[in-house]
Amino acid sequence: MSSNYEQWLTRERGFSAFATGPLLDFWQGREEAEFLGVDEVAIRYVRFCSPEHDKVILVSTGRIESYVKYPELAYDLFHSGYDVMIVDHRGQGRSGRLLDDPHRGHVQSFDDYVTDLATFYQLEIAPRQYAKKFALAHSMGGAILALFLARQPDSFDAAALCAPMTGIYIRMPGWLTRRILDWAEYRPLYRDGYALGTGHWRPLPFVVNRLTHSRERYRRNQRFYADYPELQVGGPTYHWVRESLQAGIQILQEAQNITTPLLLLQASEDHVVDNRSHLAFCQAMAIAGHPCEGDKPLVIEGARHEILFERDDMRAQALDAILRFFARQK
Structure with missing residues (x-):
């Protein structure tokens, strides 16, 4: 069990004091930079480094997210002995947008995300002589990381996927x-327009959210988007949904190429990704001869989609499992 476990279990009790004290001080020590990704799109990222660390964790975030949302996780990973680097994927956060309406969640090709991540790896992680290199991904970031690992399986010593988007939860038949x-793909007006039932970003009250049970963390994240309008991303385009569904299929097809040790964490109350796809992915990995840790997803009971922004008890369980998994990689 991590030495910080007890602190993680009780953080929400004094969350405001933590966020405006130690966490704010930590955040002010960040280093921000950018590089040009596919089609010269600016990709922004942040890093937290110490000369005392010889290990690194790359964090690949979910859809609409920015590293601005992740200081608490970076704080916990950094104080567990790791350098931390977090990338804003194209079309969101502080990275370049792809459409005139910056609220539309869009990508030309899902592979562009993967290529951007590969470029970042070569720029920031490969040149540094870390003893151990790890990756931690959430949701869409998990799909991106999985495809990256299929392409470059020896890049990281291990990776943890939290509620990875290996399949999207959609309330209608697949056909x-x-x-x-x-139909929308060949009609530009629809292809790059908001998918059915979505639109501009708007704040939702905590009681109707399906992402977390943590009132403190949910409100803090909503404030980030309200205070920094340039971070706001609304619903996805039809093309983004199409690309993402195809990416889920591609992950299953390429699972045989992923030899990186993997831990997959699943939220039992997820209504964003399709948990059945996690089982299919773990089965594909096992058939290929390199099963996920424990041969199946590690289910965080009671958790909603944003496991790492959940209540203290569920978040601590997940974070402890991730760091113990990384520590076992010799």
């Missing part, structure tokens, strides 16, 4: 979803 997306 109907495919028909709608294929």
Whole structure:
């Protein structure tokens, strides 16, 4: 069990004091930079480094997210002995947007995310002589990381995927979803428009959110988007949904190429990603001869989609499992 476990279990009790004290001090020591990704799109990232650390964790974030949302996780990883680097994927956060309406969640090709991550790896992680290199990904970031690992399986010593987007939770039959997306794909007005039922970003009250049970963390994250309008991203485009569904299929097809030790964490109350796809992915990994840790997803009971922004008890369980998994990689 991590030496910080007890602190993680009780943080919400004094969350405001923590956020405006130690966490704010830590955040002010960040280093921000950017590089040009596919098609010269600016990709922003942040790093927290110490000469005392010989290990690094790359964090790949979820859809609409920014590293501005992640200081608490960076704080915990950094104070567990790791350098931390977090990338804002194209089309969101502080990275370059792809459409005139910056609220539309869009990507031309899902592979562009993967190529950007590969470029970042070569620029920031490969040149540094770390004894151990790890990756931690959430949701869409997990899909991006999985495809990166299929391409470059020896890049990291291990990786943890939290509620990875190996499949999207959609409340309609698959055949109907495919028909709608294929129809929209060849009609530009719809292809790059908001998918059905979505639109501009707008704040939602805590009681109707499906992402976390933590009132403190949810409110803090909502304030980030309200205070920094340039971070706001609304619903996805039809093309983004199509690309992302195809990426889920591609992950299963390329699972045989992933030899990196993997821990997959699943939220039992997830209504964003399809948990059945996690089982399919773990089965594909096992068939290929390199199963996920424990041969199946580690289920965080009671957790909603944003496991690392959940209540203290669930978040501590997940974070402890991740760091213990990394520590076992010799």
